[in-house]
Amino acid sequence: MSDTVPEGWKSHKLNTITNVIDSAHQTPSFSESGYPMVRIGDIKGGKLTLENTALVSKEVFKAFTKKYAPTHNDLLMTRVGSYGRCSIVKAKQAFCLGQNTVVINPISIDPDYLYHFLQTRNINEQIEDTVGGSSQKSLSLSAIMNLKVLTPDKCEQKKIAAILTSADDVIDKTQAQINKLKDLKTGMMQELLTKGIGHTEFKDSPVGIIPKEWEVFTSQELLKKGILEKLQDGNHGSQYPRAQEFLKEGVPYIAASHISELGEINFKVCPHLSQQSADQMRIRPAIGGDVILTHNATIGRTAIIPQEKSEVIASTSTTYYRTDPNKLLNKYLFYYFQSTAFVSQLQSVMGQTTRNQVPITAQRELDIILPTFKEQIAISNVIESITDRIKAISAKHKQLIKTKKALMQDLLTGKVRVNVDS
Incomplete structure (x- = not known):
């Protein structure tokens, strides 16, 4: 963090240009109706929204606004967990603040300027230099008050x-x-x-009403018919790579965290294994064209491995599906994995266990809707x-x-x- 102050600008401690007010240090009781209470999770940056906040009674609202009631153009900051996040209040609706948050009420600084300044690298570095705590880091009220703000x-x-x-x-x-x-x-x-x-005739199926010409098979049935050529999860146990085996280049090793919401695999950030290590894996790597489905912790992310990738190692949190390209279009399967019909099946499996996963044995029993290849x-x-x-x-x-x-x-x-x- 630079201490240089631009010509004509000034450096201030935050508490000399604003009022910094801590929230009440007590646990509230919530209601089905009443006043919004903004908690840490509601402060996400940008303009504060009150749409999905918890509600409290009039009595709780009064108790939590006894010291100060947040108002238009105030700023809110989080102190614990996701500390240092800031939102600006533009709504006129009355609300109160939950624990581990502060209100910053601008006095001699433009509120919008201050909001933007509190998002800067300068402020982030100051915050990181002052946070305390080992298991759950927190930002003290004193540290917030002493943040240095540059102003023209x-x-x-x-x-x-x-x-x-x-x-x-x-x-x-x-x-x-x-x-x-x-x-x-x-x-x-x-x-x-x-x-x-363009269908006009429909029929009942295990996943609901579908066109009469369509069929529904489990993944296991598709394997037996050769429509699916392979359904395989990643290497487990002793076959799981050790940290020192991962490299920056080589055969990509993909986990759920490397797959985006839109189904793109980030090969730039995923670790790699040497060809020798990849060849020693009991479970053979996936190949270009295979469809990836995440089945552990992060459930239901899906992607198609680019055709130019000759080998990709699937982690323990992923399964790869290889289709007969003349019977089951991989792109159709990729989109089907995102459908309500399939996602509801994943959720049903997860609802039967305390663990957030859909093991390969359960995946083999999941239903897949199969239109004609032309319609796929x-x-x-x-x-x-x-x-x-x-x-x-x-x-x-x-x-x-x-x-x-x-x-x-x-x-x-x-x-x-x-x-x-x-």
């Missing part, structure tokens, strides 16, 4: 805040587009993967078109966030000065 004059503060808030608005609108497309995709998948395209292609193409739109807008969203971070670094350090006259 009020006019420049407002101009910087306006630029960064405008960037946030674009990011939020882009995220809203993504959310709408995801909702559209979910509805479209439910329709296509249970009703198909048609369904996959429709879903893929909307998936590609989501990926494109998600990439734009990621770039907007990157651009905003660069803007923050320039504007909130004084590296780039804004023209307050324009």
Whole structure:
């Protein structure tokens, strides 16, 4: 953290330009109706939303706002667990704060400027230097009060805040587009993967009503018919690689954490094994075109291994499915694994055990809806078109966030000065 103060700027301790007010140190009782109570999990950055907060009675609300009632343009910060997260209050609705949070009430600083400054690398480094605790780290009230904030004059503060808030608005609108497309995709998948395209006759099946021409088989039945060529989970026990065996290059070793929500495998961050280590594995690696399904801890993530990957080692948390490419399209299976019909089966299996997993023995008994091969292609193409739109807008969203971070670094350090006259 640099101690350099830009020309014309000042450095302040947070408690000299704001009131920093701790939340009540008591456990509340919740109600089915009443006033919103904002807890640590509700403070996620950006504008505070009260949509999904817990509710408390009028009596509890009064007790938790006795010292101070948060108001418009206040900032909220978390102190324990996910410490240092900050949101700004733009809602006019009355609410109270739960434990391990603080209110920052701006006095002689622009609220929006302060909100953005509290997101900077500068503040993050100050926080990391002061957090305490071994098992669960916490940020003390004193440490928050002593955070150093750099400020230009009020006019420049407002101009910087306006630029960064405008960037946030674009990011939020882009995220809203993504959310709408995801909702559209979910509805479209439910329709296509249970009703198909252009069918008029339907029948009952183990997974509900489906087109008359379609069939339903368990994974084990598909294996016996040769429609699935392989269904295999990762190496267990003594075959599990030791930490010192992992390399930066070699044969990729993928776990659930390397698979995105959109079904992309991040080969840049996954560990690798040497070819020699891979060859010694009892369970042979997956290959290009295989469909991956995560079955332990993180359940239901799915991806297709790119065709150019000759070998990929599946971790103990993943299973790979290899299809006969002339009978079961891997892309169809990939989308089917994301359907309500399949996900509900995974949830049913998990509901029968205290462990958050769907072992391979249970996977063999899961039902898979099988349309004609021609319709598998048609369904996959429709879903893929909307998936590609989501990926494109998600990439734009990621770039907007990157651009905003660069803007923050320039504007909130004084590296780039804004023209307050324009």
